[in-house]
Amino acid sequence: MTSTECNFFCFYFIFLLFLHCSSSLTSHALDSETDRLSLLSFKDEITDDPLNVMSSWNDSVRFCEWPGVTCSSRRARVTTLSLPFQKLGGTLSPAIANLTFLRVIDLRGNVFRGPIPAEIGRLFRLRSLLLMENSFGGEIPGNLSQCTQLEVINLNFNSLVGKIPTELSRLPNLVALHISANQLTGGIPPVLGNISTLLNLSIAQNSLGGTIPDNLGQLVNLQFLQVGSNNLSGTVPLSVFNLSRISIFGVAFNRLVGSLPSSIGTSFPNLKQLLIGVNGFSGNIPSSLSNISSLQIIDLPDNQFFGRVPSDFGRIGDLQRLNVGRNLLGRGDSDPLDFINSLINCSKFEMLGIDNNHFSGPLPDKIVNLSINVNRLLLGGNQLSGRIPAGITKFINLITLNVSWNSFDGPILPDIGKLFNLGQLYMNGNRFSGRIPSTIGNLTKLFELRLDGNTLEMSIPSSLGNCQQLQLLNLSDNNLSGPVPIQIFTLSSLTIMCNLARNFLSGTLPLDVGNFVNLKELDLSENELSGSIPDSLGQCLSLEHLYLQRNSLNGSIPSSLSSLKGLQDLDLSRNNLTGSIPQFLQDFLFLQYLNLSYNQFQGQVPKNGAFANRSAVSLVGNGDLCGGSIELELPPCSVAIEPVGRNKSYLKVVIAAVSGVFGSAVLLYIAISCILKRPRARSSSTIPSSDWNSNFSYRELEKATSGFSSDNLVGTGSFALVYKGLLSEDRRPIAVKVLRIQEKGISKIYMAECEALSNIRHRNLVKVLGCCSDVDSAGGDFKAIILDFMPKQSLEQWLHPEERNANVVNDLNIFQRLSIAIDVASALEYLHYYCRVPISHCDLKPSNVLLDDDLCAHLSDFGLAKFLRKRVDVCGQAQSSSVGIRGSVGYVAPEYGMGGRVSISGDVYSYGILLLEMFTGKRPTDELFRDGLSLHEHAKTALLLNQVTNIVNPALLLLKADEATDANGMTIEQDKVKPCLASIIRIGVACSQALPQDRINIKEANSNLHIIRNTFF
Incomplete structure (x- = not known):
């Protein structure tokens, strides 16, 4: 080749190379422009942007530098669109499908609505689709199966309907499928078992129905299976029990039956949580569970398991919770509690629940060797006997100790006061003897104490006055003697019950009894009390049940009792009371039982109120009573008048007096009529x-x-x-x-x-x-x-202050919120159970909760409140007023919207929503909750998936330096915050169930909140 030819060839080659590069650059430029326009189309469909995230999506900077956008370094193509938790609302533009290099779409925690665009199926490079916690509706697009690189699909907490697409089974790389907390129906498709790469399958809290398909047993790599709350029935296929990599197995809250396979310990060697409560499982608890060294939680309550609890659970070193309550265990077993001995090897053990089974025999001494971390021992409702081992008082973290309704005997442990975190102590219905130890006064966090139904004797310790949080005290049916310590009558915290009945208590009732201003029930009956009924008893304005019968009380019924207008039961029988029966008793509208028998009352008996109902009143054993209603069959009251001699003047005086009274009554009637008819002054x-x-x-x-x-x-x-x-x-x-x-x-x-x-x-x-x-x-x-x-104004202004933006931490910390929640629950408990008639508030919401200088909560605004007294119609049927929607949007109970009657259960629903709002920071009317998704469903699904930390207010997860100690100066451990929040959310969910019969009552909610406070703080 000549030199000229060589030069020409080189020039031609360079020219072709230039053309190729120019063409490539032009193509890349066009592709980049396509991405920019697609992003702008995405922006155009966003209608809500309270944080102004999209304002910077403009031409002042390259689109690859827009917030939430990541591009490839070589071609400047969009590979990631990530805008989580930005409160963006609107629809998802189909133009997103033009971002053909997309690998990640992360739009979780926003307010997107409408359908998921089917065009996403064109993104063949897509690996992660994260759309959870939005309001997407419609069906799940079947053509997502065309995104063959997809590894993660998370659509939890939306409002998706229809069936689970069978096409998803064609995804060859899918690792995680999360579609819980939607409204899906149509059962679990068997073809899901064909996704051999699947590690996590979460389809809980839908309405799938049907059975668990046998094909799921083909998912040999599955580690996480959560299908709870789906109305599933039938049995769990044996093939599913052979998924050897499972770590969390959750099928709770269904209608499943059958038994657990005896080989479960071999087939589930990596299991951490076994969650199968509230079903119909039966048979024996497999002993092979003890082979699973990774197990942390065995939760089997509310089933029908029988037989014995395996005796070698101690081999599970990481076991934290064993709950087998409310089953049929222990019957006919010669040594039913030997499994407790083995649990001493579980160094992280916290909770033992064996209540309401058929366990019998003595409590093993080795129970005292359980982990020091134990905080709940639920042993009640069995046939246990013998003595409580003394070393049980080493469990200083114990919050609830329930040994009620067994046959335990011997003395109450003298050093029980070491359990200073105890909030609930139930020892009732046993055979405990001796005296109540004075150290019980060290239990200053105690709010419920039941020692009734034993053979305890001697005096009541005055140290009980130290228990300033006590709401319920029951020492009845024992052999206690001596005077009631004055310190008991200083416990103004008592709101539910003070029951000291059927003992041998003596002395008089002190004036201090007037401190029981919020007490509902006072029972001092069948003792040896003497003296008069103190006037101060009239200060106990919340009393509904007052029992003082079978004592040696004397004097008259004090007029101050006229203020106890809420009394429903009053028993003063078999005392030495004298004087007349007060007329004010007939004005007690809610009095259903009145027993004044076997006293020394005399004179005229009232005719109205309870006295008009023979079945409601007992007056026998009072020889000098007269008058009253015809039903009482008492002799008439006679008036001795002598019409002759000097008595004639008396007769004239009487006639004149009667005439004067009658005339005054006529004049008063006329005056009142005139006042009512004239215009208001x-x-x-x-x-x-x-x-x-x-x-x-x-x-x-x-x-x-x-x-x-x-x-x-x-x-x-x-x-x-x-x-x-x-x-x-x-x-x-x-x-x-x-x-x-x-x-x-x-x-x-x-x-x-x-x-x-x-x-x-x-x-x-x-x-x-x-x-x-x-x-x-x-x-x-x-x-x-x-x-x-209220100087601190309303809770609404603390939870959602308008002048702050989303990045500012709210001022109320976790301790203050829990205290406020307890205050509100206490107010509702009083309204529902301790008023003379139940009252439904009907408008519970943050703006109606007011805070004083100490951030103590006060419930206000009773404009929609309703007394739940009943009336009887002409047919004799009990009726109560019906109602339409009563309350505020987001907080009103679902049944009210369907014309349901007002009930205290409606308040419980509102309280559950309020509680969830306080700890998630989300209003029930938040844009997130659309198309069927609600704050309740949002929280319930998080519980099922053990993802509560994803929904609570992030500011509550990390304690500040000044929040690290409680009021007593004790250090609060950071690792206790998350379980504390989970427990609170669980109560909020239990209160806000859709059906009234599924909700817990406010008593239970309040009790559980006290337990949480005593447990964690």
């Missing part, structure tokens, strides 16, 4: 209750609020404005709730709130100073309710 009035402290006029309130100045406006609502004011007399701060008189039905709301507030008193209810029904300066109607001012 400019004078203040309150509801008809003598218990209220103050009457207020419009002028007084106008002055206190500086003319209802906007500067003093502290709150607004649908029916009222709330102003801060200062009373002129003592400069006391007050809150004046001025009702919007123009609103329809406002008078009914005003009267309902006044009626409720005038009849209730509790430390966690807002203190009411009075009402005002007057005319304003313009001559219009004016209605207001005057409350104690």
